[in-house]
Amino acid sequence: MPAFIDLPKIQFTDYDVQSILDKALNSLQNKTGKVYSKADPDRILFLALMDQIIQLRVLIDREKKADLLPYARRVMLDYLGTLYGVVRLPAAAATTQLRFNLSTQLSTASTVPGGTRVGVQNGDGTIFFITNQAIIIPPGAMFGMVEATANVTGEVGNGFTVGQVNTLMDPLAFVANVTNTTLTGGGAETETDDAFRERIRIAPESFSTAGPRDAYIYWAKTASASIIDVGLDSPAPYEAVVVPLLTGGNIPGQEILDAVYESVSARNRRPLTDLVKVQAPKEVSYDIDVTFYISSASTAESEVIEAKIRTAIDDYRLWQKSRLGRDINPTNLIGRMYAAGALRVEARSPVFTAVGKLEVARETAPNIIYGGLTDD
Structure with a gap:
């Protein structure tokens, strides 16, 4: 099933504050024939009433958008899910x-x-x-x-x-x-809006038992709220390999793999002839070995910038392992470091590496060096 169709952003009511106030005030002055000064009590009262009207416009727009899947949040998303028989996964x-x-x-x-x-x-x-x-x-x-x-x-x-x-x-x-005897795993918070929205989107695929790709993904994700991504492959006719990935890029243990297998292999959910296999993702290891410098002009705030750069590196590490088949991309890492305030970055590794659709990139012990202040 395709991703969300690329539609223009929708807005049901106009709530540009200055534009509404200007039009309303001009309309009032044209109808009364009176020009209101900023200190005029009538003008102040009028603007106070317009403030409430603008807030109503914002509320109407927000509540109307909640009827649409891309915009719905919290309880409204739960109501949309009921239309497809999809219930938010509780904490596990x-x-x-x-x-x-x-x-x-x-x-x-x-x-x-x-x-x-x-x-x-x-x-x-x-x-x-x-x-x-x-x-x-x-x-x-x-x-x-x-x-x-x-x-x-x-x-x-x-x-x-x-x-x-x-x-x-x-x-x-x-x-x-x-x-x-096994790593503890499978614990998860209540399913997030984004994850729940994605399951609602692909829910129609689950209505068929003819083996559509997204049907396997849908049923795999229902096994646990901790599953953030699912890979699928068919290496041989009538064979389906399902690979779940957990939040934080964690590799699922046997308990999660068993839960996914039970979910996707039910007789009323898969074609009779399909041989279903559930396995953990294959790890592709990579190193992070970088040196970064901060501008001498930012000496006073260098400690804050250094902390931001290290946080940017941590964010990259999480981003890299949060989806199956995501290629190891040093450009993304360097871009994040520059955006956080680095003046110069020397990245010895990682290097660009293709990652298979059933694989996940995971970093080894990173070597992050702060090279100090520089003008170059």
Whole structure:
């Protein structure tokens, strides 16, 4: 399905303040035959009333635009979504796989109850993971695996590395220790207006089970609000490869991949003959090695400019990895640095590199050098 058709900007009411006031005041003076000075009480009262009328014009324009998908926001976007059966994705909690290790081999089965809490190493106890169900460790076995979900929703539960979730908050007999075996992920804030608007736009594609490209993208994005982009390829007849990318350019873990597979492979959503595969994006690594200089004329504000330049570099790093297939573009990086106030930029890397449609560019440890003040 094509992107939004390029239509001219629309405005339902004119609310140019000065133009409206000039026309209204001229009309009033022509009808009354009186010229109002700036201090005239009647003129002041009239302008006060016109101020309310102008605000109404702005409100009318804004509310009328809310009927259109490109302009709708917040609750109006939710109402537009209902026309296509699309509901905004709520905030989601991060998940991970936990491994409970026993202290000794038992001759009887051991149970880890559902709802068992496991905290983060050196954490303050505000974030912990809760087992989704009870597991029974058979006699003779030394460990059991179970999926667990964070106690809070949002991205705050993402990114805990393997082994970092290891503090058993509900002591269990014969359990020596517990640890997460996968990176925590899948946590997401409530779906943003832009992401929700895009799903509404491609929703009509989901009405077909003939295998349209955007149908797979639509159903993949419904699996989690943390999915920011979806790549799709068909390397062989009747084969569909779906590749999700998470917010912040993060690589999805197995839990997200499983959720996407479940969403896109339902029998009522895909052609019977399609072989669906869901996989993580392939990473294309690149280096950032730059030196920047600030004009000597800006000595007094050089610290502020330096901070802006470093922020511009961070923004570029996020931009570069926020979409699949986005080529590594040093021109974008250099442009951002100049716009932030750099006088001169020496960029040794990155160099332009093409990125495949199922790949994502991710930076390694950047080497950013402030070369000081210069007149050149």
